Structures are given as C-alpha cells and as structure tokens.
Amino acid sequence: MGLAKRIIPCLDVDAGRVVKGVKFLEIRDAGDPVSVARGYDEAGADEITFLDITASSDNRDTILHVVEEVASQVFIPLTVGGGIREVSDVRRLLNAGADKVGINTAAVNRPELVKEATDKVGSQCIVVAVDAKSVSAPGDAPRWEIFTHGGRKATGIDAIEWAVKMAEYGAGELLLTSMDRDGTKIGFDLELTKSITDAVEIPVIASGGVGNLQHLSDGVLKGGADAVLAASIFHFGEYTVAEAKAHMASQGIEVRL
C-alpha cells in the first residue's frame, strides 16, 4: 500500500473564532477552534487547515494563541494560512505549533519570500496557496492566471508557470484553489487541477467547489490531486469525513481508515 490521499477540512478563523459555523457531530461550541479541530480529528480527518481571515492588525496575534491551543490538544497535522508577510511570521506560527504555513499574496508580491522561508524552516513546512482563475475565452486553449484579494485582483501571472516557479523556489506543497469554483459546490476545476499536478513534482491539494463526495474522488482520480480540501460539505454535516473516505475507498483510492 502506498501513500494515502488526504482529506483536509478547512476552517476560516476570524479573531480567534471559527466563522460561518460548524454544524456536525456533538460540538458544544461551534466557534471554538479547539473543539472543532478535535471533532475533525475524531472524525478521521488527515489534517486540518486554518485560514486566518482576521482583518484588524490588533487581533493578528490571536491566531498564535489559537494555534497553541489546538496544537497542544489535537495531534494531527495543522496548516495555517493568512496574513503571512515575513519569514518571522512563518517562524512564529511554527513555534506556536503549526506544522505547515500557507503563503499566498506575500509570495505574489515577493516570490523570494518562499525561497527564504524554505531555506530557514525546510520545504516540508511551506505551502504556497495558488489562487487561479480562468482567463481564456470559450473555445480557446485553457489558461488560468493568479488572482489575489479573494479572486478580485488580477496579477497577469500564468498559473501553471507560477506553480512550477513556486516548486522551484522550494515550496513543499501547493494549495490550489479555483477562484471560479470556490463556493459554487459544482466540483473542482479538474482541468486546472490536472494541469498543475502534471506540471510539478510536489504534492498538490485541490480546493474550491466541492459539493458532494464524488467531487472529492474526481479531484484525485481525474485531477491527480494528492489531497482534497473542503469546507462546507463537512462543516454543515452534509457528509462526514468517514463517509468521504468510504466513498473514495470504494473507487480504489487509498485512504487512511
């Protein structure tokens, strides 16, 4: 048996609280990151990702306390993204107990940051978030570009070239999100996913658009993803992580049971 494909629930955290709520299992406080993370650990999640969406700089350090609390009670890998600007931000999150740190806009603004960070903390700790959006006209050869600011701001950077460059700069993993599909629940952009997974040697986490369990399987089988990330289908109790794994396993995908 080889490496298991991972299922990763993703949580938005604002000023230390899980936002948009989580309605599953028997979690007493759906806003408490520790309770939610523990619930997902018990449900069989292979990893957890926190996206810190805290806007106010006054509250920026709250994520460090959240990470400390979660890492001291939940013993599966924890990735934290959002608000990373400097290598020192990476270090502080890792020291607080994060296993991996996701870098997004800061990498677009200054790609060397990825090189500096991986030199300091090792590739295995650095995940580069690749937010891509289709820019080709219907009928043309598909092309995607990197967008920032939640998909609103174009950068003109070709997504595949960017993925290759980030891998060369030492990223240990890519978190690929289709900004076209994010929140739509119609499935991953499989063409984008396949193009990126074919282009790089490092693991790729597919994200954006999951609405049912077959979407997760498709991300692996058709998109070539090494891990699949989803939020709402798990948070609102539509499906459990165990159901997702059983579904994937029934299609011949190796999962950790």
Add this chain to the structure above:
Amino acid sequence: MQRIAIIDYGMGNLQSVSKALEKVAPDDEVLVSSDAAVIQSADRIVCPGQGAAADCMRALHESGLAQSVSDTVHTRPFLGICMGLQVLLSHSDENGGVDCLNVIPGKVERFADPLTDDSGSRLKVPHMGWSEVSQTREHAMWKGISDNTRFYFAHSFYCVPEDSAVITGTTSYGHNIATAMSYGNLFACQFHPEKSAANGLKLLENFTQWSGES
C-alpha cells in the same frame, strides 16, 4: 514520577511533542530544555528536529547539545523523531553534504528524482502524508499498534543504515525505506508520532513505559 527531557537545540516546534507526551504521561515531568545538566538528569530523552540538516547540525554543535546526545543516547531510553533521527546517522547528503553524529552508522539520502512506484507511477517529493509502517521486527515500542499502521510523514531525505539489523520498521515509497530504527535503548522514527493521531500517541505512551531494552 519520571522526567522526560526534550532536547531543544533551537530547531523548530517542540510544543507538539511536549504536549503529546504530557497527554500520554500526565504524571511525568516533561521538560523542553537546552540545559545539558537538565538533559543529563532526565530518565528519558526525546530528540526532535525540523528543518535542514546543515542547520540542525550547526545548532547541535553551537549549543553544545551534540555532546548531550552522545552522553545520553546509550544510557537511557532515547527517542529520535524525523530530523532527530537523521542527525544520528553518519552523514547526510542534504545541503551539499553534512557530517552527522554517527550514532547509527549510515547515511541520509534524497529521494530519487523522478521517483516512481513499482507500477511506474510518479511519486511526489516531499513524501508528505500518511504511509504504512511495516513492523519488521518485534519491539516494545510497537505494543498495541497493528502492523502496517499509517503514520504521518513529511520528508525529502531518508535514512540508509549500514547495519540492517537496526531496522525496526519500513515504508514503501519508491522502494522500501527504513522508517524506524532501534539499537539497545535507542528508538528513532522518520515519521511524526506526535502528529499521527491515536496510534502516534500510543507509540509515545509506549516510549514513556519502555524499559530501554530491545
């Protein structure tokens, strides 16, 4: 009550290991320390580590803690994790080549590029995620853990010990690699027990109860 010291040579997050040990051994004293005297006085030693081999070796030498490893590695239960395993070998190919502590004769090599499995499918590097560990021989550290249990890995380099007798667990990734090694009172693993959910915690619990005999 016993004292478990986690060697802090300044490389990476020790919080997870420390908290995981506190969870499985609530009556023990778990200390994260860079003080040679404290480490020397502990009943059990954990050597973790994260980052690049050259940085880890430099940190071990500059802090003087390489000596603490040498002083304790043969005298009491000692657990190496990930880079804390790799630094115990003789030499690592990482960062253009780095001499390591030579506790376990052998070398640390990078996965082949490209790396493929038996069927020719491409494997990603880093090896990141949950892989099975085949228990190649009985050991007190495996107590209560099923053979071929999945543990969490995150690494691009792997250990090749000279004496295959030290190999206690293997994982198939491209080929069979040694992912758990033991020798006398030393046990070391490439995977992260502190990140491997219930089975990882079980391994750590076993460590807190291990007599140190293979």
